[in-house]
Amino acid sequence: MRKISRRSFLKAATVACALTALTACGGGDESAAVSVAKDENGAYVDTLTITLGRFAEPSAAALFPEGQTFEDNAYTRYIESKLNVDLVDSFEAGGDAFTNQLATCVASGELPDIMSVISYDTFVEMVNNGLTYDMTDVYEEYASDYIKSLYDSYDGRCLSMATFDGRLMGIPGTNPDNSVPVLCWMRKDWLDKLGINPDPDGDLCITLDDIAAVAKAFVDANVGGGNSTVGMAFSGNDIGDAMCIANAMGGYIDRWIENPDGTMSWSTLAPEVKAAWAKMNEWYEEGILDPQFGTRTTDDINAMMINNELGIVFGAWHIPDWRLSSVKALVPEAEYIAYTVADDNGIVHAYHENAAERFLVVSKDCKYPQVAVEILNILYDDLARATAETAPDVIAYINAGGHNEGRPYYMEVLPANNPSIYYTEHMAVINGEMTPEETTIAENRGSSQAILDYLKDPQNVTEETLGGWHFYESRIIGLGASIDALEKNGNAEWITPKYPPTTPTSEQKKATLDKTELEAYVAIVTGAQPIDYFDTFVSEWKRLGGDAIAQEVQEYFAQ
Template identity: 40%
Template structure:
C-alpha cells in the first residue's frame, strides 16, 4: 500500500474532477497519453522497467531513431508564442528534435494551481508522464519514497556535460544534494542563485534636489540612522510635490524567506540587526531555532514601532495592499522602497513612466558589524523528474545540456539557431522550453554583469558578450547613457537594474562586505501540515500589533511562548530529527 501522500492526492483528485477532467483543463490543451497519434512505447501504462536503445556517445549525441517523450508541462497565461506555435511544437521543441531526434508529446498542460492539480491526478492514478516538473522537495520526497521516479545517477554521470556539472558544483553541494537520496540522484533540480541583499532603493533625483549626503564613504551601505534621516527629509521637504508624503511604507507581512520575494519588506532592516525572520537555523549545540522568534527580531520590531510612533513608517502600515504601496511610489508620495536588484525592470519602471526625472540608487542597510548581513536562498527551485521505467532517462540530462550549456554559452546564437534567437529577442517566455526551471551557475549573475560592464565601458565588442540577453542589455544601457532624458523606459530600467542593482552586489562581493549565514531547513514537517497556517497567522497578527503600538513590545515574549505551545516546539523537534 502506498503512503499517505497518495491518499491525500486522491482526495485532491476527487475535488479536482469537479472542475477538471483528464482530457481538459481550464483553457489549456490537456491530453491523455493514450490519445490518438501518440507513440505508445513511452506510455506509463507499461509499469515494468524498459530497456533503452543505444544512443550516440556523448552529452549531445542524437538518437539513431526518433524518440518520443511525454511531458507534464507547466505553462503561463501569455507566453508570447508566435502564431501557429504551441507549447508542444515551438522553436525550442523543434531545436530538441533537430539536435537529439527527440519529439515532445504533452500529457498535460496547465498553469498555476491547475498544474499542481494535474500533477496530483497523475500521481494519484500512478500514471506519470515520462518527464515532469514538480514544484517542491516534499513532492519529490514522496515520489522517491513510493518508487515512482527513475534513478538518474548513471545518466547524469555518463551524459551530463562538463558545464552542466560545473553548474551544480558551483553551489558547493547545496543544490544537487536536495535531489540526492542515499547517494542516488533522483531528479534534476532547478537552481536558485543568491540575489541578496534586500536592497533599499532611494530616489536619487530627490537626494540631489535636497542636497542630501548619502553613503559618504562610498561603501554601498547606509546605517539605519541614515535611512531614517533620509525618510524624514523626504517627508518634511516633499520633493515629489505630492502634498501627502510618506516616509517608508512596508508590506504588512514584513519579511520573506527568499530575497526574490522580499519586495516592500523589512528583510534588509532585520538583517542589519542580525535577524533572519521566517528561516530555520542551527545553534552551535545542534538545536534548531526559528529566525522570527529571536531577540534580534524583537529589536527589529521595536525599531519599526518607534518609527511608526514618530511617523517615519507609513501611518497606514498593516492595511496597505501591494498596489497601494506601488501607487505611493508612482505618485511621488514616497521615494524609498526595498526590493531585489531587478525591481527597476518590472516595478520602479512605473515610477519612471510617471516622472521622467525619476532616478534611483540602491544601497544595503549596514549591520552593527559593519557588514551586509545576508542569508543563502534555497539553492534549488523546482525539480525535473523522470518516470521510473521510461526507456531513456538520459534524455532529461541531454535536454538540460542543450539548454543550459549549449544555448547558454554559444556566441553565435543568431547564426546557428536563428529561430531560437528570435524567440529570445521577441521575449517569448522561458516556460515554452521543455523544462520550466532555470539551471544557472551560482556566479551567473555576476558573470553576466562582468560582460555587461565591459561592453558598456567599450572593453569588449558587444558581440563578444557571452549571452544574447547581455548583448541586448549592453545596447540598452549605452542608449540610456547617451540620452538619459529619452522616453524609453526599458533602457532606463536595464540601466538601473544592472548598473545600480547588480553593480551593488558586485561591489559588496569584491570588497568582502557580505556576512553570509546558512538556513538549515526548507521543507515541510508533519506538524507543519496541520499547524503552520495558524502559526503564520499568529506571527503576522502579533507583529502588526507590536509595530502599530496596539500591544507593547514585551508581548513578543508571550508570542514566542504561544508559538511554541501551539505546535512550534514540535516542529522544531521534527526539523532536528530531519537534519541529523
C-alpha cells in the same frame, strides 16, 4: 501527508545495466533503459518519443511568435533537430491547474517521461511514492562538464536538495539569487533635490540611522509635492518585507537556522528580530514610517510609488525590472539608487536563499532517462552560448519576445555567481570592452544592447528605451551595490539556512503560526502592543505547534 523520510524508498534494488557504455536504472518496477544507436552528430538514428508534463500559463501563449506553441516552437524544434526526439506534451497547464495535474499524477502513480515540478513537497512525495527515476548514474554519465560545473558552483547546496540516501532522485533547477542580499532603494532624484548624500564614502553601504535620516528629510520637505510624502513603507501582510531591517540587526525572518548542537531554531523568534521590530516602532512613532502600516498591501505600496508619495522601499536587486519600471513609466523624473544595509559595526548580514528552485523529475518508467539530461545540456549549455549563426531560430524567438515557457523545462540552470556575471558583462559592454554579441549569457545580449540604447539619451526615457533603463537600474545599480561594492568592501557575513519540506505538524499548524506571527509584527510596530509583547508571541508560537515543527525539522535533517 505521510511522514517524510530520507531513507531509501526504492521498491526494488537498483540494478546496474548498460546503455551504450551505461544504462542507469531507477527504483520500483521500472524497465531498464534500452540501448539506442546515434549517428555521427549525436542524434538518435531512430526517432525517440518523449512525453512531457509541461507548465504552461495561458498568458504566456500570447508571447509566442506567430505559428509557435508550447509543444512546437524554436526550442523544441532545435532539440528535436539535435537529438531526433519527438517531444509530446501529455498535458499543458499553469497555476492551480498544474498543481491539480501533479496531484492526479501522484494519485495514479503514472507520470509523463519528464516533467518540471515546482513544489518541493510534491517532489518529495513523488520520491517517497517510488515514482521517480534514480538519476545518479545517468547524471554522472551524460551531464556535460559545463552543466556539472554549474551545479558544483553551489558547493553541494543545490543537488543535495534532490538527493536521498546518497541517490539523486531528480535534477533541481538553480536559484542564483541565493547569494545576493536585500537592498534599500531610495529615490535618487529626491536625494539630489534636497542635497542629501547618505553615502559620503561612496561604498554603497549605509546604516539604519542613515535610512531614518533620509526618510525624515523626505517627509519634512514633503519632497513628493502632494498632500504628504511617506518616508518608507512595508507591506502589512508580508512579514518578510522587513527582512532588510532584521538583517541589519543580525537577524533573519522566517528561516530555519541550525544551532551548533544540531537543534533547529525559527529565526523570527530571535532577539535580533525583536530589536528590528522595536526600531520600526520608533520610526512609526516618529512619523517616518508609513502611518498606515499594517493596512497597506504590496499593491498599495506600488501605487504610492507611482503617485510620487514614497521615497524608500526595500527589495531584491532586480525590482527595477518589474516594480520600479512601472514607476518610471508614469513618473519620468524618478531615479533610484540602491544600498546594502550594515549593522552598527559595518557588517552586512546576509543569508543564502534555497539554492534549488523547481525540480526535473524523470518517471521511473521512462525508457530513455538519458534524454532528460541530454536536453538539459542543450538548453543550459549549448543554447547558453547560442548565436544567430548557431541557433538562428532560437535567437529570433528570443528577440521577438518569445517566453521562456517555450522551453520544455520550467527551470533555470545557472552558475551561483550568475548575478556577478550579469554585472561584469554589462559593465564591460558599457565601457566598450565587449560587444553585446560577445557576452556569454544569451539574455545578456539583448539586455546589454537595450542599455546601450538607453544610454544614448538617459535624460529622456521613452517607451522604447524603458527596458534599457530598468536593465541599467537592476544590472548596474542593483548589482553594483549588492555584488561589486559588497565584494570590494569585504564586509558581508553569510549564513546558510535549512530548507525542509513541509512536515506533518507544519501542514496542520503553519497557517495558524503565520497568522500569530503577522499579528504580533503589526501590533508591535504600530505600538498596539509594547515591545516586550514579543516574548509573549514567542511563547505562543511555540505552544501552538512551533516546537513540534522544530523537532520534526531537526529529525528530518538528522537522517
